[in-house]
Amino acid sequence: MIEMQLGPSGVNGRGSGDVPRQGELTPDVIEEILRKFLGLPAAPAVVAAKKGIRPSLCAGCGHRAAFYAIRATFPAGILPSDIGCYTLGMNFGAVDTCHCMGACIGQGAGFYHAYAAGGADFATIVVTIGDSTFFRAGLPGLINAVFQGARFILVILDNATTAMTGHQPTPQIGVRADGSEGRKVFIPDLVRACGVRHLREIDPYDVEAFTAALKEADSFIRSPEGDIAVLIAGHPCIVNRAARQAQAVFAMSITDDCVGCRVCIDAFECPAILFDEEQDRAQIDQNRCIGCGVCVHVCPTDAIRAEGSKA
Numbered sequence: 001m002i003e004m005q006l007g008p009s010g011v012n013g014r015g016s017g018d019v020p021r022q023g024e025l026t027p028d029v030i031e032e033i034l035r036k037f038l039g040l041p042a043a044p045a046v047v048a049a050k051k052g053i054r055p056s057l058c059a060g061c062g063h064r065a066a067f068y069a070i071r072a073t074f075p076a077g078i079l080p081s082d083i084g085c086y087t088l089g090m091n092f093g094a095v096d097t098c099h100c101m102g103a104c105i106g107q108g109a110g111f112y113h114a115y116a117a118g119g120a121d122f123a124t125i126v127v128t129i130g131d132s133t134f135f136r137a138g139l140p141g142l143i144n145a146v147f148q149g150a151r152f153i154l155v156i157l158d159n160a161t162t163a164m165t166g167h168q169p170t171p172q173i174g175v176r177a178d179g180s181e182g183r184k185v186f187i188p189d190l191v192r193a194c195g196v197r198h199l200r201e202i203d204p205y206d207v208e209a210f211t212a213a214l215k216e217a218d219s220f221i222r223s224p225e226g227d228i229a230v231l232i233a234g235h236p237c238i239v240n241r242a243a244r245q246a247q248a249v250f251a252m253s254i255t256d257d258c259v260g261c262r263v264c265i266d267a268f269e270c271p272a273i274l275f276d277e278e279q280d281r282a283q284i285d286q287n288r289c290i291g292c293g294v295c296v297h298v299c300p301t302d303a304i305r306a307e308g309s310k311a
Contacts, residue, residue, distance in 0.1 A: 012037055057088050059272040060244075060292040062235030063157050066204035067094035068268050068298065070126050070155065073214045077124040080107040082138075084130040085164045086157050092269045095128070102137025104129050109141070109150035116151075124218055125152035131187060132162040132170045139190060146195040146228055151221040153214065154230045156187060159237040167239070191230050198229040205235055207297035238290060249291040250306035252284050257303035268298045 003013045012018040019025070019033055031043055057064045067089040070079065081087060081095040082104040089095035097107055108127035115122035129138050134156050142154065162168040169175040174184035191199055198220045200213045210233065217229035236243030252272075258281040264273045265282060272289035273282055282303075293306035 056271045060238040060290040062204045065294045066233040069210045074124045080104040081128045105141030108152045109145040112150045127154045131158040142194045153217045156232045158234040161237045163237045196230050201232045204233040250293040253305050255303050257301050
């Protein structure tokens with residue numbers, strides 16, 4: 001859009017071919033663009049396991065807990081998602097698709113009907129969408145999916161804000177753009193009004209309860225009377241200072257029971273958990289850890305401990 005406004009003359013960008021028209025603008029891609037523009041020699045070729053690594057969800061983000069439970073519960077599931085900070089679920093295999101705002105629900109319905117048309121048992125489809133995106137673009141897709149008899153699990157990741165674009169309040173918060181009070185519109189009411197019969201609200205920090213809710217939802221969508229099951233994964237964004245101060249804070253540590261399996265690194269991907277290559281074990285970065293305690297549920301050897309309160 002900026003290039004179009006400035007005009008084509010003398011602008012180096014997508015129109016001139018200097019910036020790729022498709023794909024992510026990851027750090028390695030941007031470095032190559034800048035080197036060419038500045039007349040610098042090309043960067044030496046580096047063979048790496050991962051190039052252009054995306055940023056990570058914040059330490060303590062409720063979305064991470066929800067994604068971990070979804071991925072662990074349905075390792076062979078189909079996982080459409082949407083545009084928001086939660087798109088970073090791609091980093092640990094919890095997001096398969098991301099197209100345009102609100103498209104994930106329609107994609108989930110399409111995947112189900114494609115399986116159903118073949119007469120085969122359908123794969124578990126878990127659609128994830130943020131609360132603000134659901135308000136803005138999710139409702140038409142949900143109404144259509146219910147009306148057309150789709151069967152999938154919809155997880156609404158409710159962090160009570162529009163986190164990716166500046167923490168604008170959602171209609172559920174009841175604050176208008178000018179700070180005045182507006183009439184609150186609640187997500188559960190909207191979900192029920194769309195015709196959904198199976199609705200659960202769970203804090204994703206409680207990984208066991210959230211996992212149980214996912215399994216219950218899967219049983220419902222496969223039952224004779226089943227259709228769409230909705231889970232609202234509600235936990236405030238931890239960037240919100242008041243919300244963070246209101247939640248429990250634990251002193252986190254990793255004991256000698258750690259066997260270096262890297263589950264907490266690769267499957268949970270919390271930026272506050274690092275891997276010590278010399279000692280072949282995980283360790284907590286106390287400068288980044290917020291003490292949420294969710295990683296306790298992840299370690300297969302119970303090596304991660306959460307004790308008391310470090311506040």
